[in-house]
Amino acid sequence: YLAFDVCPANRVLNMLAKETGKEFDEDGEMARRGNIIPSLLEDLNALDYYSRPFPKSLANEFGTDVVYHMIRNTGCEIKDSLRTYVEHIVIQIKRSINNSQVSNPKSQIQNPDLSKDFLQSRLLVTGGGAFNKFLVERLSEELSAMKIEVVVPEEKLVKFKEALVMAFIGVLRWRQEDNILASVTGAEKNSIGGALWIGQDA
Secondary structure, eight states: OEEEEOHHHHHHHHHHHHTTTOSSOGGGHHHHHSOOOHHHHHHHHTOGGGGSOSSOOOOTHIIIIIIHHHHHTTTOOHHHHHHHHHHHHHHHHHHHHHHHHHHOTTOGGGSHHHHHHHHSEEEEEESGGGGOHHHHHHHHHHHHTTTEEEEOOOHHHHHHHHHHHHHHHHHHHHTTOOOBOHHHHOOSSOBOOSOOOOOTTO
């Protein structure tokens, strides 16, 4: 299994949908009815973050403060903005899969004899974006050529996965163990993140 969390990207989709008075774009139907804006798609794909080497990570502010405002500054219709951003998400996931395999010296893709086995993989999609049927459809279409099956797990896992992860991070913080790994974030070293507040009765 490969794994991808579309929760961060979904925040931008929700922010756009809220401008129409809806909490979110249910099943991605507004995006489905929209048209791709080529110039905006090109600008989104040219953002510096995507060209940086792995490992790397980004804060939620990248979506809310950078991507969202870039999209809204175009003045385009919401449905077209949603459609363009969905396409951007799909393109970047596909690129990330390709780049992570090429940059990983242990990757099967480096060995022509094993690359076929790698390409017969599954992508586990979690986060709020997993409920966006149009996004999942587009992702499935693009990755099918690489023989990668897109899998959306049961609803309970999608909804509670992040809560479980945050609880585990909290336990590590309580035990004063590393909960931020350099191998994942690209930082110089592992670290312990998060504030610990202990009440008088604890």
